[in-house]
Amino acid sequence: MLYEILTHTPAWVFALFALxxxxxxxxxxxxxxxxxxTLVMPVVMIGLSLYGVLSAFKDQPLAAAAWAAAALAxxxxxxxxxxxAGTRYDPVTRSFALPGSAVPLALMMGIFFTKYVVAVQIAMHPELAHRPDFAIAIGALYGAFSGIFAARALRLWKLAIRRDTALVDPQRV
Structure with a gap:
């Protein structure tokens, strides 16, 4: 069964996985x-996440609602x-020094494997695409991944805004 799934997977999926x-x-x-x-990766991954919901559950508006609710929460x-810890922003170069983290890798793999498994499941069991409970659960999972990506970028931008403001008004820090 696994062999059949992998041999029917388009080559571009393996290339995307490697990337x-x-x-x-x-x-x-x-x-x-x-x-x-700092915005590129979150925007791309949020887009991939939302595409995963919309492409799998075209006729399930609750899936998109679950995505949005989970992303916001x-x-x-x-x-x-x-x-x-260790995150620093340099207002002169407008760049961040970021510590290494496995979180982005885990989030990327989470979105990728969710998309892959959902696509396989729907290919094998097309009725799943029409089940509201399945659509809501998967939409919420995609939304949670998106919320984490967005919040990580937002935290960096808040740090940058505080530092840039401090250059203009040192009393505000």
């Missing part, structure tokens, strides 16, 4: 990242936490 694995692995070690670049909760 996401590589991108996630690059974030395991500390690095410097520009302010604008989880995003709000994660945004309340401080940026990871």
């Amino acid at each position: 996401l694995l590589w991108l996630g692995a690059t974030q395991l070690t500390g690095r410097r990242v520009g302010l604008r670049r 989880v995003g709000f909760a994660v945004a309340q936490r401080a940026a990871p």
Whole structure:
């Protein structure tokens, strides 16, 4: 069964997996990242997540609602936490020094494998695409991943705004 699934998987899926694995692995070690670049990965992964919901559950509006609710709830909760220890923002170069983390890799793999497993399940059992309970559960899972990605970027931008404001008005820090 697994062999059949893998042999019917398009080659581009394996290429996407390799790309996401590589991108996630690059974030395991500390690095410097520009302010604008902190938005690229969250936007791409949130887009992939939302595409996963909309493509699998076209006729299930509750799936998109569950995605949005989970993204907002989880995003709000994660945004309340401080940026990871060792995170620094340099207002002169407008870049961050970020510690290495396995979280981005785990999130990327979570979204990728959710999309893959859902696609396989719907291909094998097309009726799942029409079940509201399945659509809501998967939509919420995708939303949770998206909320974490968005909140991690928001935490960095809040740090940057505080630092940039401090340059203009040192009393505000």
